[in-house]
Amino acid sequence: MRPLTEDESKAVFTKLANYIGKNLIHLIDRQDEPYCFRLQKDRVYYVSESSMRLGISVARPNLVSLGTCFGKFSKSGKFKLHVTALDYLAQYAKYKVWIKPNGEMPFLYGNHVVKAHLGRITEDTPEHQGVVVFSMKDIPLGFGVTARSTVDTRKLDPTAIIVFHQADVGEYLRDEDTLF
Amino acid sequence: MQRNSNQSVTVEKETPLEVDPGYLTVTDLNPVDEESYNENLEAHLQSLARDGVQALYASLFTLPTRPSPDGPLAQLPPPKTQLPRAKPLPKPKPQTKWEAFAAAKGIQHKVRDRREWDEEKQDWVNRWGRNGKNKQIEEQWITEVPLNADADYDPRKVARDARKERVAKNEKKHAQNVTRAAAAANPRDARKTDIEKTLATTRISTASMGKFDKKLDGEKKIRGVKRKFDPTEKSVSDEAKASVALLSRLESDAKKTRREPQAEESVLNTRKAVRFASKGRGGLALGREAAGGRSSRGGRGRGGKR
Structure with missing residues (x-):
């Protein structure tokens, strides 16, 4: 377990900023308890200071997980967000997409969101913007990237992809052993 | 011959004494009189010294004076004698690659002025740095866009990237010049690191990437950068x-290429x-409407379908 280097922090922050924008500051500078980012076996964990200090005394091979796993670094140094970060993303998301009940299952099986399943979308969402996907009952289901801006979606046919799938809560079952 | 002039104020020698009042120095260039030297050394030296001091005093009294509380002070002229420098000469700076090339080709070095003339402003502007001319495209309020440019073509970003690239290239060249100069200054060390690098490369250039090779005696483990x-x-x-x-x-990096506020x-x-x-x-339609609102094209409904 170690703190992130500057390049790693940059990679993590740019990814997170794509979803929550300036709210990222609320993750770094928290009022309730100091939190920090820690890297352990290529995975980035968002941990409170107290549990981080407890974790220091655990040897590296024995430490399986701590805090909230935000994602992992690929071998080529790119950062990939995991669905485990969804709680924080949903809390601070700038742009949101709500999908209809008949679209929930297809999305939870890892498919993209098509226009027919689109319930609501934050207005003025630009193209290629990170969005958090909610069910109509405001339950966060996952996140993705918009394929078109809100204005452009009007003209599309119902089968056109609106949001590219990136992660969904179905991964808790599908990728149970590698997720955390 | 010195004995007679012992009490004289004027010193007469075969070769006149060289007096440098600036350094308060007298140089006697006459050959040593061997006879008097051998006869009485002390007396000979004393007479030589007296003559010298006499000549120095005589020259001092001819100098312009300036009054002071302690009496008149002579104003010493600047020294005439050329002294050798205390420190060794500085070594010539190692040539950069360009300088070596220019010297070989006989290219003359032109000093570029730090400022250049701006026709539009009718003023001298900095070539680089604050309000530099090299940032003109990035800072002007309107920029021409090529006809076949993409929709997201940002001339400001293109110009900035090109400038940053030039700076990076220059820095890279500078670093190369520094290492080349260091290698030239100490060729033995440079050769040593070169050989070590080559050896390290060859050791991992086998089919097993060096894992199953025969180890030589005293061969050390390859260590990378920690x-x-x-x-x-x-x-x-x-x-x-x-x-x-x-x-x-x-954020500031993102803002530099995008001017409009977030x-x-x-x-x-x-x-x-x-x-x-x-x-x-x-916005385009709005602008067209505002411009052509009073013209013959007129009307909102008709304006769209031309």
Whole structure:
């Protein structure tokens, strides 16, 4: 377990900023308890200071997980967000997409969101913007990237992809052993 | 012959004494009189010294004076004698690659002025640095866009990237010149590191990448560059501060290429306002309408289908 280097922090922050924008500051500078980012076996964990200090005394091979796993670094140094970060993303998301009940299952099986399943979308969402996907009952289901801006979606046919799938809560079952 | 002139004020020698009042120095260039030297050394030296001092005093009294509380002071002229320098001459600077090339080709060095003439402003402007001419395209309020440019073509970003690239290239060249100069200054060390590098490369250039090769006696393990990380138990508040600083740096980088304020910063949502004002047809249509509102093309409904 170690703190992130500057390049790693940059990679993590740019990814997170794509979803929550300036709210990222609320993750770094928290009022309730100091939190920090820690890297352990290529995975980035968002941990409170107290549990981080407890974790220091655990040897590296024995430490399986701590805090909230935000994602992992690929071998080529790119950062990939995991669905485990969804709680924080949903809390601070700038742009949101709500999908209809008949679209929930297809999305939870890892498919993209098509226009027919689109319930609501934050207005003025630009193209290629990170969005958090909610069910109509405001339950966060996952996140993705918009394929078109809100204005452009009007003209599309119902089968056109609106949001590219990136992660969904179905991964808790599908990728149970590698997720955390 | 010195005996007779012992009490004289004027010193007469075969070769006249060289007096440099600036250094208060007298040089006697006459050959040593061997006879008097051998007869009585002390007396000979004393007479030589007296003559010298006499000549020095005589020259001092001819100098212009300046009154002072302690009596008149002679004003010494600047020294005439050329003294050798105390330190060795500086070594010539190692040539850069360009300088070597220019010398070989006989290219003359032209000193470029730091400022250049701006026709539009009718004034001298900095070539680089603050308000530099090299940032003109990035800073001017309107820029021409090529006809076949993409929709997201940003001339400001293109110009800035090109400038940054030039700077990076120059820095790279500078670093290469520095290492080349260091290698030239100490060829033995340079050769040594070169051989070590080559050896390290050959050792991992086998089919097993050096894993199953026969080890030679006294062969050391190849060590790469050791990475260094911050300690895990560092103060979290310091870490948060560093993260906030990094964030603001990321933001400022993004802002430098994009001039218009971020949507979340201003109270007015420009895109939404334009959409509302143009009834969803975009800013271009709105502008056309405003420009052609009084012209013959006129009308809102007809204007769209031309």
